[in-house]
Amino acid sequence: MESKCIAVVGAGVNGVSIATASAAMGHSVTLYDARMPFAETSNASSRMLHGGIRYLEQGHIGLVREALLERDEWQQFSPDATRVERFYFPVFADSPRGKWVLFAGTLLYQWLAGRFSVGRSQLHSASDIQATFPNLVSHGLQGGASYCDVVMEYELLAQQLVSEAIDKGVTLKNETSVKKISTCGEVLVNDGSVKFDRVVNATGPWAARLLEHSGIESEYTIEHVRGSHLILNYSLDHALVLQAPDDRRIIFVIPLNAKQVLLGTTEEQHDLTKPIVCSDAETRYLLAILNRYLRDPIDTSAIESTFSGVRPIVRKRKDTLGDMSAASRDSEIEVYDRLVNVFGGKWTSARHLGNEVAKLL
Numbered sequence: 001m002e003s004k005c006i007a008v009v010g011a012g013v014n015g016v017s018i019a020t021a022s023a024a025m026g027h028s029v030t031l032y033d034a035r036m037p038f039a040e041t042s043n044a045s046s047r048m049l050h051g052g053i054r055y056l057e058q059g060h061i062g063l064v065r066e067a068l069l070e071r072d073e074w075q076q077f078s079p080d081a082t083r084v085e086r087f088y089f090p091v092f093a094d095s096p097r098g099k100w101v102l103f104a105g106t107l108l109y110q111w112l113a114g115r116f117s118v119g120r121s122q123l124h125s126a127s128d129i130q131a132t133f134p135n136l137v138s139h140g141l142q143g144g145a146s147y148c149d150v151v152m153e154y155e156l157l158a159q160q161l162v163s164e165a166i167d168k169g170v171t172l173k174n175e176t177s178v179k180k181i182s183t184c185g186e187v188l189v190n191d192g193s194v195k196f197d198r199v200v201n202a203t204g205p206w207a208a209r210l211l212e213h214s215g216i217e218s219e220y221t222i223e224h225v226r227g228s229h230l231i232l233n234y235s236l237d238h239a240l241v242l243q244a245p246d247d248r249r250i251i252f253v254i255p256l257n258a259k260q261v262l263l264g265t266t267e268e269q270h271d272l273t274k275p276i277v278c279s280d281a282e283t284r285y286l287l288a289i290l291n292r293y294l295r296d297p298i299d300t301s302a303i304e305s306t307f308s309g310v311r312p313i314v315r316k317r318k319d320t321l322g323d324m325s326a327a328s329r330d331s332e333i334e335v336y337d338r339l340v341n342v343f344g345g346k347w348t349s350a351r352h353l354g355n356e357v358a359k360l361l
C-alpha cells in the first residue's frame, strides 16, 4: 500500500482514533487541534462505553448491538481504564415505565451483548432496591430492574489514546486552528497553506462550520444539542437511572469515586457561538429529578463542579428537525475527492470509526 500524507483536523476521540488507525497503516499523519486533544466534547461525555440502553425504546437494535461489541473492544484495549458498573432503574408510582417493561429492556440489552455481556440483568423488589439504596424514598417505590454496563476512567483512557497516537508516529499540532480545508487536500492554518494527499474533517460539533468557512457544500448538517452534567459531593454504591416523570427522559447518577457522583444529562438546543456551559435552568432540572427521589434532598452546595458538551447530531439536509431525544447518535462519513468529513459518532464507536475512515483513506 502506498503511504500517504494525511491531515486530520480535530483531536477529539474521533480525530485521535482516525489518526492512530491511519498511522498504524503506514501513513504519515498530522493531527491539528485548535486547542488540545480531548479539550471539547470528548471531555464532556457521561463516561459510558455502552450500547445505549435507551435507544432500544426507539428500535435502534442494530446500533445498540454494534455498540455493545465495541464496548467489549474498549475493555480489551484498556482493562485499567474501564470498569463494569451495575445500573439500577428504581420504579416509582409516577415512573413513565413500569418494572416489567424495564426488566424486558435490560434482558434484551444483555441478550444483544451475547458472549460480550458484562453481567446479568435482574428484576428487583421494592425492598431489594431500598436495601441497595437506603437514601431513596420508600413512598411509591415499586421495585425496579438493573443491568450491567461499562464506565470509563476518562482521564486515563484519554491519556492512553494520545500516547498510542504518538507511539504510532502521529504528529500533533496543538493550538493550531484550521481556517479552511479544500477538497484537493489543502489545509489553511495561520502561517499558510499545507498540501496533503488526504484531509479528514473530524471537528465534531464544528464540522459543518469548518465546511461553511471553506465554501464546501455538504449533504449533511449538524444539530447542536448541549448536554450538561453536575459532579456532586454525594456517595452512592451503584449507578442509578432515574426516569423523569414529566418528559420521560432518563437521568444517570454514576459513582465516580467513594465521595462523588456524576449526574446528567440534559438536552438543550445550543448556538455554537455561545459558551458551552451548564445553565442555571439545567442545574435546577437535574437536581429536581434527583431530589424527587431522595430521602434527604440536596442543594446546590453539594455541586463540586459542572461541565457541558455539545452533541453533534448528524442529519441529511433534507430531513426536518425532529425530537432530539429520538435522534440516534449514529455517524456519517462523506467523501469529496481528497476530503473526508466525519459527522456525529459516540465515544463508544470511535475506534471502529477510526478504522473505517483509515481504510477509506
Ligand SMILES: Cc1cc2nc3c(=O)[nH]c(=O)nc-3n(C[C@H](O)[C@H](O)[C@H](O)COP(=O)(O)OP(=O)(O)OC[C@H]3O[C@@H](n4cnc5c(N)ncnc54)[C@H](O)[C@@H]3O)c2cc1C
Pocket (backbone or CB within 6 Å): 009, 010, 011, 012, 013, 014, 015, 032, 033, 034, 035, 036, 037, 038, 039, 040, 041, 042, 043, 044, 045, 046, 047, 048, 049, 050, 176, 177, 178, 179, 202, 203, 204, 205, 206, 210, 226, 227, 228, 265, 308, 309, 310, 311, 312, 344, 345, 346, 347, 348, 349
Ligand atoms: C453530554 C454528552 C454526553 C455524552 N455521553 C456519551 C457517553 O456516555 N458515551 C459515548 O459513547 N458517547 C457520549 N457522548 C458522545 C461523545 O462524547 C461525542 O460524540 C464525541 O466525544 C465526539 O467526539 P469528536 O472527536 O467528534 O468531537 P470533539 O471531542 O468535540 O473534538 C473535536 C475537536 O475539533 C477541534 N476543532 C474544532 N474546530 C477546529 C478547527 N477549525 N481547527 C482545529 N481544530 C478544531 C476542537 O478543538 C475539538 O478538540 C456524549 C456527548 C455529550 C455531549
